[in-house]
Amino acid sequence: MSMATDPPARMPEASASSEQGALTRAMTDLGGAALGRPLRGWWACFAVAVLALAVGVVAVTYQLRTGIGTWGLNRSVGWAYDITNFVFWIGVGHAGTLISAILLLFRQRWRAGVSRAAETMTIIAIVCAAIFPVIHLGRPWLMLWVLPLPNSRGPLWVNFSSPLTWDVFAILTYFVVSLLFWYLGLLPDFASLSHAATGWRRRVFGLLSLGWNGSLRTWARYERTCLLLAGLATALVISVHSVVSFDFAASLVPGWHTTIFPPYFVVGAIFSGMAMVLALLVVMRRAMALQSYVTLQQLDAMCKIMLATSGLLGLAYLIETMTALYGNHGPDRFMLMLRMQGPLAAYYWAMIACNVLVPQLLWSGRVRRNRPLVFAIALLALAGMWLERFLIIVGSLQRDFLPSGWVDYLPTRIEVATLVGSFGLFLVCFLLFCRWLPVVSIAESRAGHRTRLRVADR
Amino acid sequence: MSGHGLLATFETEAALVEAARAVDSAGHAIVDAYAPYSIEGWPALAHAEASRVGWACLSGGVLGAVGGLTLQAWTSAVSWPLDIGGKPVLAWLAFIPVAFELMVLGAAAGAGLSFLILSRLRPRWRQPGLRDTWPHDRFVLEVAAAGKCDSKLPIRCCARWVRW
Numbered sequence: 001m002s003m004a005t006d007p008p009a010r011m012p013e014a015s016a017s018s019e020q021g022a023l024t025r026a027m028t029d030l031g032g033a034a035l036g037r038p039l040r041g042w043w044a045c046f047a048v049a050v051l052a053l054a055v056g057v058v059a060v061t062y063q064l065r066t067g068i069g070t071w072g073l074n075r076s077v078g079w080a081y082d083i084t085n086f087v088f089w090i091g092v093g094h095a096g097t098l099i100s101a102i103l104l105l106f107r108q109r110w111r112a113g114v115s116r117a118a119e120t121m122t123i124i125a126i127v128c129a130a131i132f133p134v135i136h137l138g139r140p141w142l143m144l145w146v147l148p149l150p151n152s153r154g155p156l157w158v159n160f161s162s163p164l165t166w167d168v169f170a171i172l173t174y175f176v177v178s179l180l181f182w183y184l185g186l187l188p189d190f191a192s193l194s195h196a197a198t199g200w201r202r203r204v205f206g207l208l209s210l211g212w213n214g215s216l217r218t219w220a221r222y223e224r225t226c227l228l229l230a231g232l233a234t235a236l237v238i239s240v241h242s243v244v245s246f247d248f249a250a251s252l253v254p255g256w257h258t259t260i261f262p263p264y265f266v267v268g269a270i271f272s273g274m275a276m277v278l279a280l281l282v283v284m285r286r287a288m289a290l291q292s293y294v295t296l297q298q299l300d301a302m303c304k305i306m307l308a309t310s311g312l313l314g315l316a317y318l319i320e321t322m323t324a325l326y327g328n329h330g331p332d333r334f335m336l337m338l339r340m341q342g343p344l345a346a347y348y349w350a351m352i353a354c355n356v357l358v359p360q361l362l363w364s365g366r367v368r369r370n371r372p373l374v375f376a377i378a379l380l381a382l383a384g385m386w387l388e389r390f391l392i393i394v395g396s397l398q399r400d401f402l403p404s405g406w407v408d409y410l411p412t413r414i415e416v417a418t419l420v421g422s423f424g425l426f427l428v429c430f431l432l433f434c435r436w437l438p439v440v441s442i443a444e445s446r447a448g449h450r451t452r453l454r455v456a457d458r
Numbered sequence: 459m460s461g462h463g464l465l466a467t468f469e470t471e472a473a474l475v476e477a478a479r480a481v482d483s484a485g486h487a488i489v490d491a492y493a494p495y496s497i498e499g500w501p502a503l504a505h506a507e508a509s510r511v512g513w514a515c516l517s518g519g520v521l522g523a524v525g526g527l528t529l530q531a532w533t534s535a536v537s538w539p540l541d542i543g544g545k546p547v548l549a550w551l552a553f554i555p556v557a558f559e560l561m562v563l564g565a566a567a568g569a570g571l572s573f574l575i576l577s578r579l580r581p582r583w584r585q586p587g588l589r590d591t592w593p594h595d596r597f598v599l600e601v602a603a604a605g606k607c608d609s610k611l612p613i614r615c616c617a618r619w620v621r622w
Contacts (some may be wrong), residue, residue, distance in 0.1 A: 007592050027595070085470045094531045145584050148529060148533055154538055155538065156475040156538065157533035157534070157536060157537060157538060158533075160532075160533065160534055160549075160552060160553055160556060161545070161549050161552040163555075164557070165556065166555040166556055169555070169556045169560065170555065170559050171561040172563075173560070173562055173563040173566075176563060176566065176567075177562065177563065177566045180566055180567075180570045184570065184573070187579070188494075188495075192494070192578075203583070204581075205612075206583075207582070207583065208581075210574070210580055210581055210582075211578070211579055211580065211582050212579060213492060214492040214493055214598075215490050215491070215492055215577075216490060216491040216492065216493055216496070216497060217490055217501075217504070218494065218503065218577040218579075219493065219495070219496040219497070219500070219508055220500055220501045220506060220509065221509045221511055221573055221576060221577055222496065222573065222577070223496050224509045224512065224568050225511050225570065225573040228511065228512065228515045228565075228569045229566055229569055229570070232562050232565055232566050232569075233513075235558075235562055236562060239555075239558060239559065239562075241557075243555055244554070260524035367489075369479060443494065443495050444495075446495045447493050447495035447496065
């Protein structure tokens with residue numbers, strides 16, 4: 001194998017050196033974190049995250065050894081904290097798919113700087129979500145029973161008419177497609193990193209790059225594959241959370257049995273996911289000096305998506321109220337009054353404030369450019385969306401059709417610790433990602449620089 | 459593959475495209491080119507055949523949907539039909555979500571796997587081909603050449619004859 005590294009016989013054109021500089025700079029800026037030492041403060045953040053994860057591991061271990069009675073679940077509120085957390089985390093994941101797939105199809109160039117972080121967040125969020133139903137099974141070692149696998153129990157198959165079974169398929173598909181999309185996006189970057197690295201990192205990144213050599217034939221096929229996967233992932237953004245909402249909407253419980261749930265859940269998911277991406281990026285941008293890749297314009301665009309979805313969410317809350325009042329269906333109206341005035345009223349109004357009122361601040365450009373304020377609004381939105389799921393699940397189950405089954409629900413310490421643990425898991429994974437992988441796509445930022453050069457040439 | 463070829467390195471995308479056009483109009487075959495990012499319109503320039511990834515994606519999707527419906531119908535109505543409150547065992551409407559998800563899964567697997575197979579991408583310890591000149595910051599054109607020194611090639615950039 002020979003090399004073609006002789007000095008050029010003639011310099012092609014004047015802009016060559018600046019283009020070369022940009023290509024190399026993308027590598028040093030973005031690959032640096034993966035190839036060098038961890039950033040200052042990384043270990044401190046990692047320690048906190050590991051501590052939170054440890055709390056969760058202890059709680060789950062205790063629960064598995066003792067039994068699911070360690071949770072505050074009871075006969076009518078069988079789905080409290082864990083399904084709330086499950087719906088919350090699945091929702092958070094949706095923004096990553098929206099950014100990576102839908103915005104790719106709409107040729108929104110600003111997504112290039114944020115798509116990698118958002119896609120990674122999606123995958124980690126799906127993992128965080130998936131642990132909850134598995135723990136909730138009570139006997140997680142039997143979790144393969146949710147799949148239609150040949151077995152010696154009849155064979156007894158899963159019930160394909162149950163939305164819970166649909167959920168299994170929706171989430172598995174979502175995870176596999178997201179992972180595939182994410183890995184394909186990383187391929188060229190793995191090759192670049194392998195080229196720049198030494199020692200064992202060169203080997204590992206080389207293995208992960210699958211022998212990517214930058215062939216333009218491969219690049220053409222690659223772009224086509226990414227476009228196809230983007231189209232498929234778009235279908236998933238809409239379908240996955242719709243299927244999750246069927247868990248509720250297909251039942252007869254007041255407050256759940258409503259046709260607005262699928263769009264309402266999808267919009268809420270995108271809202272909470274955007275909030276999570278914004279919260280992460282505001283911190284990452286500062287800590288990892290990504291100002292030239294994650295620009296204020298991109299944060300601004302994400303704030304606007306949050307504002308739009310917040311408006312849609314407000315509309316959904318309004319329609320829910322309207323249907324309950326206009327429909328003249330006793331239990332529905334009772335449920336509405338219970339939410340607004342009952343024991344969970346404080347949660348309801350906090351949710352309205354976090355999801356509908358506070359995001360209205362984002363109409364102002366000055367607020368959208370104020371990063372600490374955006375960070376605070378995003379955290380409030382996350383809290384609000386968590387409360388929404390809690391209200392839907394616990395609110396309706398606390399007051400079933402039979403007044404004899406009315407109970408109040410309070411989470412136990414084990415449940416709270418499990419929620420803390422899921423945040424720990426999320427942060428541990430995300431910090432490892434920041435440490436070992438390029439947080440902004442190197443290949444895409446190079447291509448992005450090319451378009452800027454062309455504009456400058458004109 | 460064995461034979462003689464030419465690898466020419468360029469510093470910019472524009473120079474690579476210009477050289478590729480010159481090589482093509484002089485009647486030489488472009489084997490491939492290597493770049494840090496995708497170049498728009500390259501397949502047309504290099505007379506590359508249309509990608510078959512789309513067909514694999516479609517077949518995967520059809521397979522997923524048909525397979526999903528068959529699986530559900532067979533398990534619910536043939537293997538062990540359960541009469542629950544007189545509900546129909548072949549509840550087609552309820553089969554839609556799972557069939558849809560399996561269609562998406564099949565289509566994605568078809569697209570992803572066919573991309574990897576057609577591009578010959580797989581984990582390897584030793585990186586093949588242009589390992590040492592991986593174009594992370596430059597553009598390389600690979601031209602087929604008849605003999606060791608084909609002086610008629612219209613490239614005057616940095617270049618060296620290689621054997622591969």
